[in-house]
Amino acid sequence: MRLFRKSARGRVPRLELILSSGVAIGGLERLVYHLARRLDPTRLVASVRLVGARGTFAEWVLAELPDRAVWYDRSLVELARLRSDLRRELPSVVHASGLFARGLTLAAVPHAPAVDTVANPDLEHGTVRRYAYRGIGKLAAAYWADSRARADVGIERLGIPRDRIRVIYPGVDEVTIGAEAQRAFLERHGLRATDKIVAVVGNLRVLKGHDRLVEIAQEVTKRDPSVVFVLAGADLSRGEIPRLLEGSSARRNIRLTGFVDDPLPLMAASAVVLQPSRSEGVPRVTLEAMSVGAAILSTAVGGIPEVLTHEETGVLVPANSVGQLTRSLIELLEAPARRAELGARARERVRARFGLDRMVREFEELYLGAAARTVDSRQ
Known part of the structure; x- marks a missing residue:
């Protein structure tokens, strides 16, 4: 079992950030990118796995994080490769965003604790997709919501237990544009x-x-x-x-x-x-x-x-x-x-x-909490 990667301080939990990649870059994509770059590698080793179109976002992340990002298309061969890679790494915690990515993760490493993103149900078209999201989501160890309003939506419309949701506001760096x-x-x-x-x-x-x-x-x-x-x-x-x-x-x-x-x-x-x-x-x-x-x-x-x-x-x-x-x-x-x-x-x-460092610290604690529960349950 490769729950951890060795570091100078000992064993470090592994985090897999898994995202369905499309042609565009939005707020969620930028958040994943910043987490992969800014999480403390002595406390949490993060990798990014992108599944889908090799568009602007995939090209950007692969160029910026060549040693930590992997892309897979949606062919059966590539999805089998993703399953094999996840089983080999056996992550301590997984944060999958999107119904497709979450389903893939569940099939590959069903026992790895998952952090789910509370999705915007207004973007989930169709009754089947909404019920699928509810069903898969019930298996998550914790949920991230970007606001109290989104947390309330998750509770009221998606049936997520209130005590599993952690609100972490997005963060940005302070900049001066000349x-x-x-x-x-x-x-x-x-x-x-x-x-x-x-x-x-x-x-x-x-x-x-x-x-x-x-x-x-x-x-x-x-x-x-x-x-x-x-x-x-x-x-x-x-x-x-x-x-x-x-x-x-x-x-x-x-x-x-x-x-x-x-x-x-x-x-x-x-x-x-x-x-x-x-x-x-x-x-x-x-x-x-x-x-x-x-x-x-x-x-x-x-x-x-x-x-x-x-x-x-x-x-x-x-x-x-x-x-x-x-x-x-x-x-x-x-x-x-x-x-x-x-x-x-x-x-x-x-x-x-709303600084970026504050956001990264709060996500780090969320992931480490899930990873600690994994270790406790497997000892």
Whole structure:
């Protein structure tokens, strides 16, 4: 049994981070990457196993973590290789994200304690998938939720026992984005220094409210033609969102950049970072926008009100009010001093409460707790 890897301090528990990989990089993907890089290797040896498409995320992780990341496609041969690799390593604890990844892990190493991610049930389409998630999830030793709101959703809609859920807020590093980096981003995407940018960062989905930008952009640009909406993210809507935006009368004031590996210069250069989502946990982009001192306007959904305080570190509006989103955006765009105050307070809050080191420490304790239970049960 290879529950541990030798280190200078003795035996170190093994963690396997297993993720269904797609073409895009979102908040969960970035979190897995940062955990693999930042967990203390003298306390916990972490590996990443990616299953699925060899898209942007897989290429990024394999390049950055060549000694700790392995990719498998979904062929039977590759899935058998994954099963063999997991059985050979026999991890102390597994954190699998996504129904497919969790099912594979359960089949390969059924006795390894699992930490599950409390998923967004709004993304789980179909009754069969929802019941499968509930069934597999009941076998987990612990669950991670990115907010109290997401934990409540897990309890109420997915049937997860309250005492198994650990809330760990995402974290980000403190950064300073200089004028040169901002200018380079603008030039690369055909934007001018005089443009009043509204940044919308995240992969394109109806669930994220990107379809609402048609109405919002039309109203805002009628009032101020210097406003440019910049959407940075891969299209996961199968072309629906780009088609809607292309048909808008404000299409000349809308830019689609596609996936951006580093959106921080965009957010730092923006007048407002807009989040029109219908459903969320705590988006990593919210914390990143706070870290660069951006003024944030968001719907008050999911865990966002747990990190953003209305009129103190951002502006929150009801989830279903496109009219209020539009009015609040116009007001913010016309109030530079107010935007600066909101951004400064947001930056202080993220520095004090949502640092990346804090997040990594809390995950480390979650994993080590599960690993300790494994050792106790096998002695």
